[in-house]
Amino acid sequence: MTILEGPAGAPRKPVIRQPGLLSQMWTARADYLYVLPAIVVMLIVIAYPVYYTIDLSFFKTPPGLQLRDKIFVGTENYTAILSSEVFWKVTLNTVIWTVASTLIAFVLGYASALALHRDFAGRAVLRAILIIPWVISAVAASYIWKWMYHSDFGIIGAVMVQLGLVDRQPNFIDNVHTVLPSLIVVNIWREFPFAMIMIMAGLQTVPEQLLRAARVDGASAWQRFWHVTFPYLSGVSTVTILLLAVANFNSFIVPWITTSGGPSNASHIWITHIYELAFGRQRWGVAAAYSVLLFIIVMSLGYFYVRALSSNERKEDSP
């Protein structure tokens, strides 16, 4: 560190010369060595597949040829996808699926967490019951819901008929208009406990003295929530919404097991469609191009996730 003199001999503020990147890396070489194994593993299991998928997305893979005999077609796969009617239908399904599942699961989870934060008899039991959908196997849950929704002898329809709500067994999953909402209900049922747990954890960080002070100042329950609890939970809420959104963009098990994307592609979302293109129809190149597009979207969400986390950390670090 050097101290430079300004005009007229006035001393300037000290200028701290930042060492160069390489210099910093050299200084912290031990740290890099510690994380090297993890970086190597990540390069193998993440970076290479990403590179391979991007590379594959520029090739055509006809069913009669092995993958190694693929034909270079440039950006043809991307053009074909973006001009395909099915792509836009599946994209709309994916957006509806992700937005509806994420927001409703979050709101339900938030409400459940607030309710369970209060002390009452049976709280622990109720909390355990509400977590069941999240811990149960997604495959098992999908099969159970498929049978409950069954259009001819599903229990949900039977109960609705018994209660006189409808005249005949409703068609939940064999109808192009009702299948997606029906599957979203299953997804919300599976995911809201996750949001609930996250918010419950966040609620532990809300300072009790602030709430007490607000109560002393005459704030109503709503005011205490809106002005104290809600701002304190904004960080964890953002992270929860982003995690749910990423998980929902990548959903596979529920729609695939229940309907395989049908009927008539009405419940296909991106991942199920990519799976069908790749493993059912061997359009590896097209499936790879689809995956690249999905990767870009999920990475964008990931960027906001990291930003949200960093923002939380800054808030916690600030005096």
Next chain:
Amino acid sequence: MRNYPLGRALARGAVVSALAVSMLNTSVHAQSVDLSKWSPEYVRSIAGTEEYDTAKECGAVTPLDYKGKLTFWYQGVFEGDPDLLRQYYKEFFEAFRATYPNIDLQEQALTYNDLLDKFRTALLGNAGPMVVRLQILGGVEFASKGYLQELSPEDVGWKSEDFWPGAMKSVMWEGKAYGIPTNNETMALIWNADIFERAGLDPETPPATWDDVVAYSKQIHDKLGVSGYGLVARKNAGNTPYRFMPQLWAYGGGVFDEADPSPTYGEVRLDSDASKAALQASYDMYVRDQSVPVSALTNQQADNQPLFLAGQLGMMISHPSDYNVMLDLQAKATGSDKEKAQTVIDNMRYGLIPTGPDGKRAVVFGGSNIHILNPEYVEGGEVDEAAAKAMVCFWTSPEWSLKMAYAGSNPGNLNGFKTKWMKERLETIKFLDVTTSMLPYGIPFPTLPETPEIMNIIIPDMLQNVLTGAMTVDEAAADAAQKVRDITEGGGL
């Protein structure tokens, strides 16, 4: 750009036409079972006339004390199969291990709908098994890509003439054999005589034509409030093409010209008037008359079975094994359900699959084949040839190709019909005569690498587009035909 030059298509067409003709032909050379005399009476007359010693026959291919290792994937039993079949699968592997105690066998069973996806994925990573038993429509796809070794019955001690000529053609690619048939099957129409009677139909007479099926289904539904016909239109499920293609062919339609005596696969016929008539029949049952299960779009045959047993379904297409499945399900029922189930079983009838308006009768010539993989695509990069041939010989032997097809199918090795187990089978498996009588009407799926996609995705999509009202019959047929054209020309999404 076309993947299939005209010459290749014609050559393949010639091969396939030979298959179709030879399946029905009266002059198959040196065949130990005379297919020209095929009838229920003939099948009865040859049953129990020969004895085979599987260990001795296979011991000549691979010594019984051979020490080796074998990985094996196969299309195994699933929820829609009878317990009897489960028992035979168990006994098969016990017998193989007892016969070849020094072969370390690692077998893995997969369901029909999962096997192709998993096998394709494994091959991409060179992590396939040494031996695989695939559904009949799968072999050509993998042979054409070079994944499979050349393999004919002679390689494991049998004669090609001892297998259904039609089935042998399903393992052929460009004139060479890449597998051996393990079992072959044709289905039949099953109906509930009690439901027929209560609906005012002749309880002992099945619908003669597909138009009759539509009319009977409506009559049953209108009079009794239960589903008439067990339509199946699920995507990615083998059950769908096995039930719709007979209907399509009977009306005179087809994906290509696969139902013709000399198919060339050069012309797509899914949008022909005949194909549309078949599609219209499904539309009439599902949409117009609402006489079939609403759940048909997500159903498999395994979902129809409990409906049938509960007296909620009048007709369905399936194997003879469904009778045994009903017995298994009935054994698990309790109280009044048990009695109801027994009533259904007592009223279960089997008949030939209906014809089209011009009297054409058709059924899918189905089954499975067993293959040996090329070493470079196998986990570890090696194939234990002797152990692989021991397994192939064992499964395709007269004894085990019969036993493993006991309730639901027919032996791939025709000599299986001569064994004592066939005699026993004729006495214990009800309605076996009817399904074996359908064999001469069997039409193989097109022997093209694209066939799995056509049958498991494009055909069910076409049905779903019509049945959900997403498209009209004309639009759905045109859409499906275009998709087939696209994929055979190497394009399409």
